[in-house]
């Protein structure tokens with residue numbers, strides 16, 4: 220029986236990027252929650268079909284197609300025994316030694332393109348959407364796209380954590396245990412710039428995804444916790460696929476967009492061992508309120524008793 224009224228909306232299930240994935244190379248359907256689960260559930264059958272070396276696995280989980288070779292190399296170095304800060308600096312660009320801001324290619328151009336297409340489909344859909352943060356009105360929360368578990372969690376655990384442990388040991392770089400990941404979008408008639416702020420994060424990764432645009436550079440001042448005399452902020456231009464790493468407490472903002480559209484993936488990286496002591500927003504002992512998912516990265520129970528000295 221036909222019913223008059225609003226046309227039916229068709230949706231898809233967020234499992235599209237995790238369930239029943241067909242891996243043509245090995246003639247196998249798999250369920251994908253992360254590399255560990257994949258190895259656990261399909262290790263023997265994959266090995267029997269020729270997926271043997273770490274390189275085979277990297278290709279299988281799409282790392283080679285998604286992650287820039289420089290990022291893979293910097294992370295691999297950081298995980299290797301004997302890796303140190305100086306060695307890692309040779310594999311990254313130091314944007315400012317004094318401000319401890321670094322740059323590294325993170326995603327391949329093909330992956331940026333594919334992610335942008337996915338983001339645009341989501342933007343045009345009627346799926347319910349939250350705002351990325353209290354400052355940006357346009358953009359997408361990665362967990363709403365179903366990309367937190369397959370993309371951002373492995374990015375944090377396997378690649379960013381070893382890097383951040385060497386770059387920012389004193390800011391919880393080695394203790395990252397949650398994140399808030401979102402894409403900010405700037406376009407004519409929408410948000411065009413972002414005021415000076417600090418992030419609700421111990422550490423931040425900001426990757427330019429495209430598209431073609433002018434203006435919109437990031438600028439960085441001093442540390443919010445230690446205001447310094449007003450000096451000219453450091454301007455940092457975006458380069459598609461490249462990520463900027465900085466401390467969440469480093470004051471920063473975005474200059475007005477000139478023309479075009481700018482989309483950036485921002486990952487606020489959090490270490491409960493650090494923030495449980497002091498909320499980075501109010502600088503007081505956190506007054507905990509229950510929340511969903513990762514909440515704002517605080518935990519009621521101490522994961523391990525971390526001596527502040529152990530953070531350095």
Ligand SMILES: O=C(O)CCC(=O)C(=O)O
Nearest residue numbers: 403413418425473483485
């Ligand atoms: O506009 C940008 O790329 C920076 C965004 C940002 O700083 C933030 O969302 O915390």
Ligand SMILES: [Fe+2]
Nearest residue numbers: 416417418471
């Ligand atoms: Fe920010």
